[in-house]
Amino acid sequence: MTEELMTKDTGWEADATDAPSGNVPVVAVVGRPNVGKSTLVNRILGRRQAVVQDQPGVTRDRIAYDAEWVGQRFSIVDTGGWDPDATGMAKAIAAQAEIAMQTADVVVLVLDANVGVQESDSAAARILQRSKKPVIVVANKVDGDRQEAEAAALWSLGLGEPVAISALHGRGSGDLLDRILDSFPEEPTGSLTSVGPRRIALIGKPNVGKSSLLNRFSGEDRAVVDNVAGTTVDPVDSLVEIDGENWILVDTAGLRKKAKFASGTEYYATLRTQSAVEAAECAVVLLDASNPIAEQDQRILTQVVESGRALVVAYNKWDLIDDDRRYFLEKEIDRELAQVAWAPRVNVSAVTGRSVTKLAPAIREALAGWEQRISTGELNQWISALVQAHPHPVRSGKQPRVLFATQAGTKPPRFVLFTTGDLEPQYLRFIKRRLREDFGFTGSPIEVTVKAREKRKRSGKGGKRTSKGKGH
Known part of the structure; x- marks a missing residue:
C-alpha cells in the first residue's frame, strides 16, 4: 500500500446548513488500471479518501467526492481502470468509467509517464475527442526532470498540452487544479452529493x-x-x-x-x-x-x-x-x-x-x-422546559441561568449554552444525559460547552455600569 498522501483536510464540512445551492462542475478522472487515478483523487481532496493499493483493479465503481480549490467547489469522480477490450468484471468496470466520461463537465485522462502511450490510451483519446468535452491529459509519476521529456511525448494523443505531475508527492498538482478550474463551463451539470463509501x-x-x-x-x-x-x-x-x-x-x-x-x-x-x-x-x-x-x-x-x-x-x-x-x-x-x-x-x-x-x-x-441536528427553536424550547423543571442548584446565594442554546455543529454534535454563570459539572452531565434521552444521538459522542456572560463592572465615576459582551 502506498504511503499516507495528505497533510491536512480542506477544512470544509459538507453539512446540510452550508451546502451550496444549484449545480457544481463534475470532474471525471479516467485512465487505464493502476496509473494513479485514486492517488490523484486523494491529492485533490487533500485527504486520503479513495482506496489506494499497489495493484490494479482496486477501484471498481465510479465514486464521487466533494472537493474544493481556491474557494471553488466541485465534484470529482474516481473511476475504475478503463480498457476498451475488457471482458467480464473488467468490462463492467470500464462501462462505469464510460458513464463518468459522458456525464462529466471536465475529463482528466491520467497516464503513466514512465510507460508512455498505450493502445488503450489512444482509444480513450479518440472517444474523448468525439465527446467535445474539455479534456486534460495528465502525465502522472513525473518525480523529476528526467521524466519531463517522457511526459512531453503525450502530445501525440491530440488532446493538448499534458500536465506533468506526481500525484503521490504533489508535484504539479496546483497547476493541474488551476487548469481544471479554467475548464469549467458557465453552467455546470453536477451537484455536491457525497456518494463515496x-x-x-x-x-x-x-x-x-x-x-x-x-x-x-x-x-x-x-x-x-x-x-x-x-x-x-x-x-x-x-x-x-x-x-x-x-x-x-x-x-x-x-x-x-x-x-x-x-x-x-x-x-x-x-x-x-x-x-x-x-x-x-x-x-x-x-x-x-x-x-x-x-x-x-x-x-x-x-x-x-x-x-x-x-x-x-x-x-x-x-x-x-x-x-x-x-x-x-x-x-x-x-x-x-x-x-x-x-x-x-x-x-x-x-x-x-x-x-x-x-x-x-x-x-x-x-x-x-x-450527523444529527436539532433546530435552534426546538432546542431552546427543550432547554427552557428542562431548566424550569430542574433548575440549577443555588450555590453561595447564586443560581446561574441558561439564556440561550444552539447546536454549533455536527460530526459529532456540538452544543453551546449561553448562561449567566458557570454551570457545575454535575448539571452539565445531567443536560447531556437528557439530550440523549430526548433526542437520541445513538452511537455518537456529544459535546456541551458553556459561555458564561461576564459580570458587569462599575466604572470609576458616576456609578455607571459597563460590560464586555464576550463570553468566556
Missing part, C-alpha cells in the same frame, strides 16, 4: 479478530491473520460491500499500550492506528467476548470518544462463550462500559460469520446520530 476503522487490542472480520466481509484473505498478536502493523484499507452498500474498512494494528510507553515498530503502529481513527467517520471497537473487559479496552473506547468519531462496539468470538460467560459479560458491560452505553452493540463471530450482517445497520445508526 463511508470510512470505518476496525480497532481494538491485538488478536481480537479485526483482520478476521475484514476477511469475512471481503470474502478473501486481504489481511494476514495469525494467532500471534500484532500481525497487522500498517492500516489496511479495503473497499467491501456489506448489506448492499460499499464501505471502506480500515484494519488497524492492535493497540497494546499508550504510544508514549510503546517502542520501535509498536510505537509507529500505534501512531498510524490513531491517525486511521482520526481519518475515519466511525470506529468499530472489537472486544474479545471470551475474555474479561480489560483496562486497555476502556482506554481504546475513550480514545474513540475523545476523537469525536461515531462508535459501534462489537463483541467478537461470540462462538467461544457459554451461558456462564454471557452472564458475567453482561455484568462487566454494566459495570465497566457505562460511559459508552449509548453506542450500538453487536455480538459477532468473525470466524463463523455469526451476526456480522448486523454490523452495517449498527454503523448506519451510529453515523445518523453523529
Whole structure:
C-alpha cells in the first residue's frame, strides 16, 4: 500500500446548513488500471479518501467526492481502470468509467509517464475527442526532470498540452487544479452529493479478530491473520460491500499500550492506528467476548470518544462463550462500559460469520446520530422546559441561568449554552444525559460547552455600569 498522501483536510464540512445551492462542475478522472487515478483523487481532496493499493483493479465503481480549490467547489469522480477490450468484471468496470466520461463537465485522462502511450490510451483519446468535452491529459509519476521529456511525448494523443505531475508527492498538482478550474463551463451539470463509501476503522487490542472480520466481509484473505498478536502493523484499507452498500474498512494494528510507553515498530503502529481513527467517520471497537473487559479496552473506547468519531462496539468470538460467560459479560458491560452505553452493540463471530450482517445497520445508526441536528427553536424550547423543571442548584446565594442554546455543529454534535454563570459539572452531565434521552444521538459522542456572560463592572465615576459582551 502506498504511503499516507495528505497533510491536512480542506477544512470544509459538507453539512446540510452550508451546502451550496444549484449545480457544481463534475470532474471525471479516467485512465487505464493502476496509473494513479485514486492517488490523484486523494491529492485533490487533500485527504486520503479513495482506496489506494499497489495493484490494479482496486477501484471498481465510479465514486464521487466533494472537493474544493481556491474557494471553488466541485465534484470529482474516481473511476475504475478503463480498457476498451475488457471482458467480464473488467468490462463492467470500464462501462462505469464510460458513464463518468459522458456525464462529466471536465475529463482528466491520467497516464503513466514512465510507460508512455498505450493502445488503450489512444482509444480513450479518440472517444474523448468525439465527446467535445474539455479534456486534460495528465502525465502522472513525473518525480523529476528526467521524466519531463517522457511526459512531453503525450502530445501525440491530440488532446493538448499534458500536465506533468506526481500525484503521490504533489508535484504539479496546483497547476493541474488551476487548469481544471479554467475548464469549467458557465453552467455546470453536477451537484455536491457525497456518494463515496463511508470510512470505518476496525480497532481494538491485538488478536481480537479485526483482520478476521475484514476477511469475512471481503470474502478473501486481504489481511494476514495469525494467532500471534500484532500481525497487522500498517492500516489496511479495503473497499467491501456489506448489506448492499460499499464501505471502506480500515484494519488497524492492535493497540497494546499508550504510544508514549510503546517502542520501535509498536510505537509507529500505534501512531498510524490513531491517525486511521482520526481519518475515519466511525470506529468499530472489537472486544474479545471470551475474555474479561480489560483496562486497555476502556482506554481504546475513550480514545474513540475523545476523537469525536461515531462508535459501534462489537463483541467478537461470540462462538467461544457459554451461558456462564454471557452472564458475567453482561455484568462487566454494566459495570465497566457505562460511559459508552449509548453506542450500538453487536455480538459477532468473525470466524463463523455469526451476526456480522448486523454490523452495517449498527454503523448506519451510529453515523445518523453523529450527523444529527436539532433546530435552534426546538432546542431552546427543550432547554427552557428542562431548566424550569430542574433548575440549577443555588450555590453561595447564586443560581446561574441558561439564556440561550444552539447546536454549533455536527460530526459529532456540538452544543453551546449561553448562561449567566458557570454551570457545575454535575448539571452539565445531567443536560447531556437528557439530550440523549430526548433526542437520541445513538452511537455518537456529544459535546456541551458553556459561555458564561461576564459580570458587569462599575466604572470609576458616576456609578455607571459597563460590560464586555464576550463570553468566556
